[in-house]
Amino acid sequence: MAMDPAYIEQIKRLMEWEAARSAPPEEFPHLPDLPAGRYTSQEYYDLEQQHIWKKSWLFAAHIDEIPEPGCFMKWENTGTPVIIVHGMDGEVRAFYNTCRHRGAPVVTEEKGRAPRLMCGYHNWTYKTDGELVGVPEKQDFTGLDMSCRSLIPVKCERLGNVIFVNFDDDAMPLKQWLGPVWNDWEEFQFDKIKLAARHSFDLNCNWKVAMEANMEVYHVPFIHPETVAPLVDSKRNVNTMFPNGHARMLAPAPHETDREHVRAVDSPPDWQEIDTVGELGRTCTQSYTMFPNWVSPLSNYFVPPLVFWPTGLNTTRLELVTMALDWGDGPAPDLWTVPDDSKPNGRDMSPIILEDTQFGEMIQKSMESDGFKSVPLSYQEARIYSFHQSCDKMIGLDNVPEHLAVEQVIGEEWIYPNDPRVSQMEQLQAAE
Ligand code: FES
Ligand SMILES: [Fe+2]
Structure with missing residues (x-):
């Protein structure tokens, strides 16, 4: 216009x-x-x-930095560890880069591409939409509801190819x-x-x-x-x-x-x-x-x-x-x-x-x-x-x-x- x-x-x-x-x-x-x-x-x-x-x-990224489904990048410009993920479903999302187990980073590389995100500490595994789908030796956790342990999202929207995030859910x-x-x-x-x-x-x-x-x-x-x-x-x-x-x-x-x-x-x-x-x-x-x-x-x-x-x-x-x-x-x-x-x-x-x-x-x-x-x-x-x-x-x-x-x-x-x-x-x- x-x-x-x-x-x-x-x-x-x-x-x-x-x-x-x-x-x-x-x-x-x-x-x-x-x-x-x-x-x-x-x-x-x-x-x-x-x-x-x-x-x-806040300006976070350009889609060219995570062009394909599965691409992800760390974003820490505010000091808070965040990852921007181009989901396997094509949607771009942001999450705290914080494992729901004991807080280790889910992603340690600056950038990468993978169909799943896996925490290096005990290999908890997440889908690119944040859902927790893998917990080794799950039988030893009592009452662990995996559906409540998805990665915590950060609000994420796009203006065309430019990706913005906001830490305020509201x-x-x-x-x-x-x-x-x-x-x-x-x-x-x-x-x-x-x-x-x-x-x-x-x-x-x-x-x-x-x-x-x-x-x-x-x-x-x-x-x-x-x-x-x-x-x-x-x-x-x-x-x-x-x-x-x-x-x-x-x-x-x-x-x-x-x-x-x-x-x-x-x-x-x-x-x-x-x-x-x-x-x-x-x-x-x-x-x-x-x-x-x-x-x-x-x-x-x-x-x-x-x-x-x-x-x-x-x-x-x-x-x-x-x-x-x-x-x-x-x-x-x-x-x-x-x-x-x-x-x-x-x-x-x-x-x-x-x-x-x-x-x-x-x-x-x-x-x-x-x-x-x-x-x-x-x-x-x-x-x-x-x-x-x-x-x-x-x-x-x-x-x-x-x-x-x-x-x-x-x-x-x-x-x-x-x-x-x-x-x-x-x-x-x-x-x-
Ligand atoms: S802290 Fe991530 S699997 Fe334990
Ligand atoms: Fe100037």
């Missing part, structure tokens, strides 16, 4: 309006400072662990979680895109410090003068906030840049274009946050998410993923990493990602010092503020101690489809 042409026109008019304004939109709230403790306190980290990571839909369906984003993303052919690259890198800062480097355009002219700046007119950027903490940033190329030309130079012709992508995805730099930890600039060539995983209070694993349509016999496209033999996995972060990650460790050290008190954010950085509001909502407003909380100043009136900027713009234009 393509984006509504009237909506595209509205966004384009909003871009010009954003560039012309001399102050934040009239009704836009003042953003109070974010407390530093949100990045440095064990207390807030524990709340995130308990709520955000246990209740949100979580809303993925489609509902994504809401309007689900519709926006239809033009990117998630059911056809293949996994081209997936590499991870360890960073020495809180996951939010790392992620926030990718959630505003304010930094673009300064950090990326050669790389991103020629493509992104940060003044014409339009942020849109969606329900459940998701958001979109849409920035056109500067008027003097011919974006179609840049794309043609940028993107080798043998990379297949996603031809259903509409005008905005084709001509603008857009970036979607999927709450809590996925940031992706989807375009007519790639769906390349950056995914941020806390590995500790001040350490983060950054996953750099490129998904694209079939690239034929040529090398798989990789938007974010470059070959580097000196690195353990043979890859290094690309220049743009090195630019974005360069300050993370130093920011973290500062935040932990007495030299850092709180974070003032501008209107251009509202996507970050709104993300923090969503973090607190997910934790539960009553659960966040006052000294760590953000004020919920961005109200529903700013959440899509509401947008006070539109009427303000229209009034202004009517007056002209």
